[in-house]
Structures are given as C-alpha cells and as structure tokens.
Amino acid sequence: MNTTARPTSALPLPRRRDGSGARNTRTPAQRPPVPSEHALAPTGSTRISERSSAAFATRMAEHVVDVLNGRRHPATLGELLTSKGLAWVAARRPARGETPRYRLRSVHTSLITARCVEMCWIVDTTDRTLALLSTAERRNEQWRCGRFAFV
Numbered sequence: 001m002n003t004t005a006r007p008t009s010a011l012p013l014p015r016r017r018d019g020s021g022a023r024n025t026r027t028p029a030q031r032p033p034v035p036s037e038h039a040l041a042p043t044g045s046t047r048i049s050e051r052s053s054a055a056f057a058t059r060m061a062e063h064v065v066d067v068l069n070g071r072r073h074p075a076t077l078g079e080l081l082t083s084k085g086l087a088w089v090a091a092r093r094p095a096r097g098e099t100p101r102y103r104l105r106s107v108h109t110s111l112i113t114a115r116c117v118e119m120c121w122i123v124d125t126t127d128r129t130l131a132l133l134s135t136a137e138r139r140n141e142q143w144r145c146g147r148f149a150f151v
C-alpha cells in the first residue's frame with residue numbers, strides 16, 4: 001500500500017459553479033473572498049444585547065434560585081431587580097429550617113427589543129418541573145428584572 005501523500009499540484013481543481021464542467025483554473029488569489037462566519041453574524045448593538053441578555057438571564061436565574069433555596073438573602077439582588085421583582089422573590093423565600101427545593105435545569109431567552117428580554121428558566125423541584133418566566137429591561141447599560149411568574 002502506498003502511503004505517500006500526493007502533492008497538492010496533483011489534486012484536481014474543483015469544478016466551476018456555472019455547471020459547464022470545465023475545471024476552475026483560477027488560483028486562490030484570483031478567487032473572490034469567502035465571507036467569514038463573523039461577517040454573516042449580526043453586528044452592532046443587537047449582537048451585544050443578545051450576549052448581554054443571555055449572560056444576565058443565566059446569572060439572574062442562578063441568584064433567584066439561590067434565594068428560593070434560602071442560600072442567598074433577597075436584598076443582595078437589589079441592583080438586579082425592580083421593587084416589584086424584589087418583593088416577588090422575597091415572598092417566596094423559604095422559612096428558616098426548610099430544605100432546598102429548587103434546582104435550575106436550563107435558561108432560555110428571547111430578545112424582544114434591544115432593551116427588553118423575556119426569560120424562561122426551567123426549574124426542578126422534588127416532585128415536579130416548573131417554568132419561571134421573567135421580563136427584564138435594560139436602562140443605563142444595566143439589566144433589571146421586574147416581573148416573575150411560575151407556570
């Protein structure tokens with residue numbers, strides 16, 4: 001068995017895209033540039049908002065689940081929540097001595113506008129799986145959660 005590699009000059013050139021069957025004789029330098037994956041991706045504030053909102057949603061979900069399990073005090077989320085959001089989370093904090101009940105399974109986000117994101121957190125409990133829905137708005141370059149609902 002011959003294990004020597006063929007020189008690249010011996011490799012056939014790709015066929016032309018026009019379907020004529022003629023071999024492509026242009027060198028790589030003569031071919032038009034192929035757009036990179038970065039050129040095809042969204043640019044500007046939309047892409048930044050998508051990454052920012054997803055990072056915020058994940059961090060927020062972890063913090064809220066910690067509060068629901070009694071491992072974190074709700075006041076530590078003051079910068080991340082509006083007053084309504086803080087009240088909702090604080091009302092669901094377990095009483096002293098209760099065992100942790102919630103485990104974060106996944107986080108899903110949907111960017112509504114560059115300044116508004118809807119989040120869905122899938123949370124497991126000891127006996128069932130819940131979806132925790134939330135909405136966050138971005139003001140002055142900071143995301144803040146305002147509404148929560150278990151489904």
